Amino acid sequence: MDSFTQIVLGIATAEVVAGKKLQNKTVLYGAILGTIPDLDILVGKFMSDVDGVAIHRGLSHSLLFFLILAPLLGRLITKIEKGKIDFKTAFWMSFWCLATHVFLDMFTSWGTQILWPLHYRFALKTIFVIDPLYTIPLFISLIYVWKNKEHSIRKKYVYKGICISSGYLLLTCILKLVAVHQFEKALKQQNISYQELIVKPTAFNTILWNANIATTEGYFLGDYSFFDTQPISFTFYAKNSALEEKLKATQDFQKLKQISEGWYLVTEKKDSLYCNDLRFGLLNDNPKQPQFAFSYVFVSANNGKLEAKEVPKEKRDGKALLKKIFTRIKGN
Numbered sequence: 001m002d003s004f005t006q007i008v009l010g011i012a013t014a015e016v017v018a019g020k021k022l023q024n025k026t027v028l029y030g031a032i033l034g035t036i037p038d039l040d041i042l043v044g045k046f047m048s049d050v051d052g053v054a055i056h057r058g059l060s061h062s063l064l065f066f067l068i069l070a071p072l073l074g075r076l077i078t079k080i081e082k083g084k085i086d087f088k089t090a091f092w093m094s095f096w097c098l099a100t101h102v103f104l105d106m107f108t109s110w111g112t113q114i115l116w117p118l119h120y121r122f123a124l125k126t127i128f129v130i131d132p133l134y135t136i137p138l139f140i141s142l143i144y145v146w147k148n149k150e151h152s153i154r155k156k157y158v159y160k161g162i163c164i165s166s167g168y169l170l171l172t173c174i175l176k177l178v179a180v181h182q183f184e185k186a187l188k189q190q191n192i193s194y195q196e197l198i199v200k201p202t203a204f205n206t207i208l209w210n211a212n213i214a215t216t217e218g219y220f221l222g223d224y225s226f227f228d229t230q231p232i233s234f235t236f237y238a239k240n241s242a243l244e245e246k247l248k249a250t251q252d253f254q255k256l257k258q259i260s261e262g263w264y265l266v267t268e269k270k271d272s273l274y275c276n277d278l279r280f281g282l283l284n285d286n287p288k289q290p291q292f293a294f295s296y297v298f299v300s301a302n303n304g305k306l307e308a309k310e311v312p313k314e315k316r317d318g319k320a321l322l323k324k325i326f327t328r329i330k331g332n
Contacts, residue, residue, distance in 0.1 A: 001104050001127075003038065005135045009104060010034015010097045012138055015158045017093040020151045021085045027146070029077065033097030036069075037061050037105075049296065049310040050252045054259055061102045062116035070095035107169060109200045109279055119258070125200040126172035132204070137164040172206050175226075179209035182224050186232035187213065192220060198263070198279065203322060208329045212263060212278050219265065219278060227331035237290065240266055247273060247298065252308035256296060265292075273298045275308060283317045291317070 001009075007030070014022070014030030022029065040060040044052025059065055074091030081090075105112045111123025127134065141161025145154045180199045187194060196214040207227070211234075213220040218238040243266040247253040256275045257264060263278040269289065276292035283291040296308040 001108065001134075002130045003035065005130070006034045006038065006101050006104070007031045008034075008135055008139050008142060009100055011142055012158050012162055013097045013100045014093050015142075015145055015154065016162070017096055018085060018089050019145075019154055019158070021089060022081065023149065024146060025081070027142075029093065030097055033073070033094055034101055037065075037098060037101045048252075048307065050255050050259070050308050053310075054255055057102075057105060057110060057112045057121070059113075059116050061105060061112040062114055063099075064116060066095055066098045066102075070098065104169075107172065121261070124173065124176075125198065126176045127169065127206065128201050128203050130204060131206070133206075134165050134168050137161050137168070172201070175206050176201070176209070178226075179211075179224055183209075183211045183213075183222065183232065186222070186224075186234075187220075189231070190234070192234065194220070200279070202281070202325050202328075205325070205329060208325060210281050214263070219263075221278070221282070223328065225329050225331050227329065230332045233332075237265055240268075243268055243273060247275070247306070250298065250306045250308075252296070252298070252306070256308060265290075273306075274311070283313070283321055293321075 010033050011027050011030030014026035014033065018029070019026050037057075037060045040055055040058065041052075044055055047055070070091055073094040074087055077090040077094065078085060078087045085093075102112050102114055106114065106122045107124045107127045108129050109123060109125045110129075111121035111125075113119065113121055115122075138161040141157045141164075144157040148154050148157070176199060180197070183197060183199055187197070192213065192215075194213045194215050198212045200210055202208040202210055202223070208223060208225045211220075211222045211224070213222070213234065218236055220234040220236050222232050222234040224232050247266065253275060256277070260275075260277045260279065265276045265278055267274045267276060267290070275296045275298070276290070277294040278292065280293040283293055293313070295311040297311055298306040298308055301307045
């Protein structure tokens with residue numbers, strides 16, 4: 001999830017565990033602890049585009065990392081807050097602030113390697129990385145927590161915020177099941193046989209859902225809004241084995257295949273080869289010249305080998321995509 005949401009969740013978690021002892025200092029510790037797992041983004045800036053993406057939500061989002069770091073942070077907080085908090089409470093505050101960060105990330109499309117060093121990412125794909133309906137109730141509850149010094153009142157408000165936000169998170173799971181059913185029904189009606197189906201929400205909402213459908217020849221992409229009145233339609237994008245063969249010996253291409261969990265498409269434009277991650281949708285849906293949200297172009301490095309560079313996204317692309325999404329939410 002976005003940094004602000006993780007900070008808010010971190011503060012709420014710190015308040016639940018140590019609010020009685022730390023009072024409003026839970027804001028400071030919760031914000032810091034809730035941000036720590038995402039520091040891998042800063043580390044990635046010193047790496048190649050592909051390697052930086054590969055480590056995101058890896059080690060820093062794992063149970064192993066929490067179990068090593070939480071005692072160290074607990075000891076540090078105990079020394080800073082001499083006499084105010086014991087090691088056990090400081091340890092659990094650190095552990096749960098780190099853990100809830102990752103548990104929330106598991107509901108997004110990218111997921112987390114919570115069992116690192118295993119490569120598998122747990123991704124429920126029920127919520128977009130920014131969703132105000134999750135964040136706002138929790139944030140409002142923390143405003144009331146900040147204004148009150150009585151622990152029982154603070155506890156009441158923080159639990160209300162957590163229950164409302166968690167209830168919404170549960171609702172996203174139910175909405176996804178409904179969307180999955182609609183896609184499966186449409187595929188059956190259209191006699192489309194497939195190997196795998198993934199369904200995920202579009203930006204900032206849980207009304208419009210995208211589907212990726214893998215077949216032996218390529219991929220069908222489609223979307224469904226709860227306000228739709230017409231059948232779901234799918235657009236087909238064929239695999240291109242000839243283009244893939246050109247990148248077969250490229251190390252970055254092999255890494256991108258693993259990162260995308262097999263959901264990728266190789267395309268060519270102006271004599272340049274692109275590897276596109278299908279899991280995060282399209283900026284435009286032109287079947288002949290599709291532009292994907294996460295795309296990597298292969299360029300010649302100094303050593304003569306090909307290396308992948310992420311294609312930068314422009315503000316106008318984002319604005320056009322959001323306009324399209326909010327128009328599409330109203331139904332086809």
